[in-house]
Amino acid sequence: MPLLNDEIRQEVSKILADLPGPVRLVMFTQEFECEYCTETRQLVEEIAELSDRITAEIYDFQADRAKAEELGIDKIPAIAIIGAQDYGVRFYGIPSGYEFASFLHAIQSVAAGKPELSDATLRVVAGIQKPVHIQVFVTPTCPYCPQAVMLAHQLAIASPLIRADMVEAMEFPHLAVKYQVMGVPRTVINETVHIEGAAPESHVVVKLQEALKA
Amino acid sequence: MLDFKLTAPSPEARPSEEVYDLIILGGGPAGLTAAIYAGRARIRTLMVVGPLLGGQPANTDLVENFPGFPEGIDGPDLARRFVAQAERFGVHLIHDTVTGVDLSVRPFVVRTDTAIYRAHTLIIAMGAVPRRLGVPGEGRFFGRGVSTCATCDGFFYRDKRVIVVGGGDSAVIEGLYLTRFAREVILVHRRDQLRATQIHQERAFANPKMRFVWNSVVEEILGEKTVTGVRVRNLKTGETSVIETDGVFIYIGMEPQTELFRGQLELDEHGYIVTDRRQRTSVPGVYAAGDIQDPLYRQLVVAAGTGAVAAMEVEKYLEMYPQNHYER
Numbered sequence: 001m002p003l004l005n006d007e008i009r010q011e012v013s014k015i016l017a018d019l020p021g022p023v024r025l026v027m028f029t030q031e032f033e034c035e036y037c038t039e040t041r042q043l044v045e046e047i048a049e050l051s052d053r054i055t056a057e058i059y060d061f062q063a064d065r066a067k068a069e070e071l072g073i074d075k076i077p078a079i080a081i082i083g084a085q086d087y088g089v090r091f092y093g094i095p096s097g098y099e100f101a102s103f104l105h106a107i108q109s110v111a112a113g114k115p116e117l118s119d120a121t122l123r124v125v126a127g128i129q130k131p132v133h134i135q136v137f138v139t140p141t142c143p144y145c146p147q148a149v150m151l152a153h154q155l156a157i158a159s160p161l162i163r164a165d166m167v168e169a170m171e172f173p174h175l176a177v178k179y180q181v182m183g184v185p186r187t188v189i190n191e192t193v194h195i196e197g198a199a200p201e202s203h204v205v206v207k208l209q210e211a212l213k214a
Numbered sequence: 215m216l217d218f219k220l221t222a223p224s225p226e227a228r229p230s231e232e233v234y235d236l237i238i239l240g241g242g243p244a245g246l247t248a249a250i251y252a253g254r255a256r257i258r259t260l261m262v263v264g265p266l267l268g269g270q271p272a273n274t275d276l277v278e279n280f281p282g283f284p285e286g287i288d289g290p291d292l293a294r295r296f297v298a299q300a301e302r303f304g305v306h307l308i309h310d311t312v313t314g315v316d317l318s319v320r321p322f323v324v325r326t327d328t329a330i331y332r333a334h335t336l337i338i339a340m341g342a343v344p345r346r347l348g349v350p351g352e353g354r355f356f357g358r359g360v361s362t363c364a365t366c367d368g369f370f371y372r373d374k375r376v377i378v379v380g381g382g383d384s385a386v387i388e389g390l391y392l393t394r395f396a397r398e399v400i401l402v403h404r405r406d407q408l409r410a411t412q413i414h415q416e417r418a419f420a421n422p423k424m425r426f427v428w429n430s431v432v433e434e435i436l437g438e439k440t441v442t443g444v445r446v447r448n449l450k451t452g453e454t455s456v457i458e459t460d461g462v463f464i465y466i467g468m469e470p471q472t473e474l475f476r477g478q479l480e481l482d483e484h485g486y487i488v489t490d491r492r493q494r495t496s497v498p499g500v501y502a503a504g505d506i507q508d509p510l511y512r513q514l515v516v517a518a519g520t521g522a523v524a525a526m527e528v529e530k531y532l533e534m535y536p537q538n539h540y541e542r
Contacts, residue, residue: 008218039216098290100218118328142366143272143290144265147309170369182440182461183357183367196357198265200311200327 003039004046015104016051019111023054026080028073030061036094036171040077043094053111072163075172079103083110088156093168097140102149102166109150115158121205125158130212134164137176137186147198148185155208190214219290233321234260236528237333238305239312242269243514244504245339246296247521248528253303255529260306260333262326267309268293269341270505271514273363275387280514312340317478317497335499335531337524338475338487342468342505342512347379351435352464359441360462364388371396371461377444378402379432380465386410386418388465393423400457402427402446427457435462470506484509493524499535501527 004012027044029037041058048056059067061076071080072090079091089110095103109116117125134152138145152164169176169184179188187195187204189211195204236252238245241263252259266272274289283292301307310326321332344362346352352360361367368391376396378389381403387410392399401418406428408415418424427446433454434445443458470486472479480488480496486509487495487502495502501524504517 003216004218043218094216096216096218098219121328139366139369142363143268144363144366147265150309176370180358180440182359182370183361183363186357200313202327 002046003042009046009050012047012104013050016047016054016107019051019053019108021053021083021111021113023051023107023111024057024080024082025054025107026057026059026067026071026082028059028061028064028068028076028078030076031063034076037077039096040079040094043096044079047107054107075175077171081106081110084113085160087113088160088163089153090163090165092165093171094140095166095168098143098146099138099140099149099166099168102146102153105146105150106153109153109157113157115154117154117158118201121155121201122158124205124209125155125162128159128161128212130161132159132162132208132211133190134162134208135167135179135188136165137167137169137179137181137188138184139169142184144198145185148187148195151201151204152187155204219294232332234258234331234333235532236260236335236337236525237262237322237324237331238337238339239315239324240264240269240339240341240504240506241267241297241307242339242341242504242517243271243296244341244506244517244521244524245269245337246300247518248337248339248503248525249300249305249521250296250303251522251525252528253300253305255525257525257529257532259304260308260331261300262312262324262331263307263309264311264340267307268297269517271296273365275365275391277514312474315474315478317475317500320499322500334535335528336501337493337521337528338479338495338500338502338506339504339517339521339524340471340506341517342470344464345467345469347432347435347464347466349432349434351437351441355435355437355441355462359437359460360435360464362464364391364463367461367463368392368395373397374460375400375458376461376463377432377457377459378463378465380467381405381408381410382465382467383410383414385465386414388463389424390414390417390421392463393421396423398425399423400425400427400459402430402432402444402457404431404449405429432462468505468512470509472506482509489520492527493520494527499531 025044044056048054081089136149149166156162156164192214193211235258238261271289272293276286278286314325316323324331372395375398378401429450430446432444436443447454487507489507493501503520503524
């Protein structure tokens with residue numbers, strides 16, 4: 001039983017037509033699959049069928065420990081979206097609901113390898129000297145969340161020092177507790193700086209600079 | 215049940231210095247309908263979407279009063295159909311936040327968070343946003359215990375107690391939605407009866423998880439690091455009391471997003487943009503459609519209708535004043 005119905009498959013095929021470069025969807029699950037690991041794996045495989053520029057690679061989080069460490073994967077289900085290089089674009093938890101749109105957008109952006117950000121943002125990002133880790137907590141029913149996720153992933157594409165995760169809060173409730181997530185989207189930068197809601201690009205950049213000073 | 219929504223955007227090109235015939239501000243039903251009409255009229259149109267492509271329907275469970283869908287339609291699905299139809303007719307969508315406009319120059323200038331655009335005409339369709347309470351603690355806890363989106367944040371209140379403020383359809387429907395997660399939902403309403411549609415009231419009164427606090431207003435949201443309670447005042451007795459809670463969901467209506475236009479366009483006393491029957495504003499070439507100019511109905515089908523009118527008026531306006539009119 002496919003996850004994506006015919007109508008969605010057709011639309012996705014259109015959206016993913018003419019990808020400017022190859023994309024690898026590197027997915028981590030385990031032998032005894034976690035909640036939504038099965039569906040996430042299936043989703044990745046179904047998407048890969050819709051474009052000949054997309055390949056699915058399925059790894060076992062336990063057995064392929066070295067691969068997980070190489071890509072900085074620390075929980076499952078996880079998807080690393082990798083293009084000409086690994087830009088640090090990650091999805092933790094299944095990208096369903098509204099996050100499916102973020103997922104498709106990330107595939108397109110990684111294939112292009114060019115961030116869609118303003119010149120002002122790119123200038124700030126070019127000056128970054130320290131690693132930055134952006135985590136965007138979401139729920140799949142949150143229509144405002146993709147905006148925050150997409151922006152974080154664009155920042156990751158713009159800089160080799162930035163990595164950005166979508167974290168589906170319902171699948172990682174312990175992280176929701178740890179980061180005091182009571183509303184989504186909530187963006188956490190380098191464990192120290194928080195943004196509530198889908199903030200405009202310029203505001204996120206200010207917060208990014210704040211996190212770098214901390 | 216997993217679903218997969220395609221509502222969101224595809225990557226778009228960086229803005230150019232091009233002057234558009236029309237910029238539509240806002241990507242809800244009014245703006246998208248305007249875009250469909252403008253696209254079919256071959257008007258070069260840019261849409262600055264704002265925070266939520268598809269607008270309020272994208273945040274609505276089920277739409278039962280839009281003609282053509284006898285069984286009702288899933289709000290996000292309807293929103294997606296609007297977007298697909300607008301894109302089919304060639305509208306260029308930009309996902310950005312409008313930060314300012316200059317209506318005193320021609321072509322008009324629209325500043326967004328990351329770029330500046332110019333156009334000969336504008337349709338303002340930025341809708342309305344949830345009204346806030348304006349009480350102490352609300353701002354501090356917004357997104358951290360205070361919310362206006364139950365479908366977004368309901369999950370975080372599993373087995374907790376939440377307060378819903380309001381008494382209309384949204385308050386009751388979202389309150390009922392929250393009973394899926396919360397152990398108790400207390401609805402605080404300033405009157406002694408609900409304003410919501412009868413069928414929703416019946417469902418609410420029948421739900422064992424729902425409780426009602428009548429004739430009361432929230433005066434403060436309390437807590438140190440997280441929300442722990444609200445202080446309410448009974449309007450009949452004047453007494454204040456504290457209700458312990460883990461979260462507060464506010465559904466006290468919507469208000470138009472018109473701060474950007476204050477001083478440049480005529481607004482009414484509640485902040486709505488004043489329009490005439492042709493959706494014209496006080497500045498020629500600037501039109502408004504949808505909830506931002508509608509204090510009375512605020513219905514999807516009305517918003518769509520005013521969007522269509524605005525686009526047809528733009529077409530006439532552009533015919534009257536050819537594009538090079540301003541370049542002379």
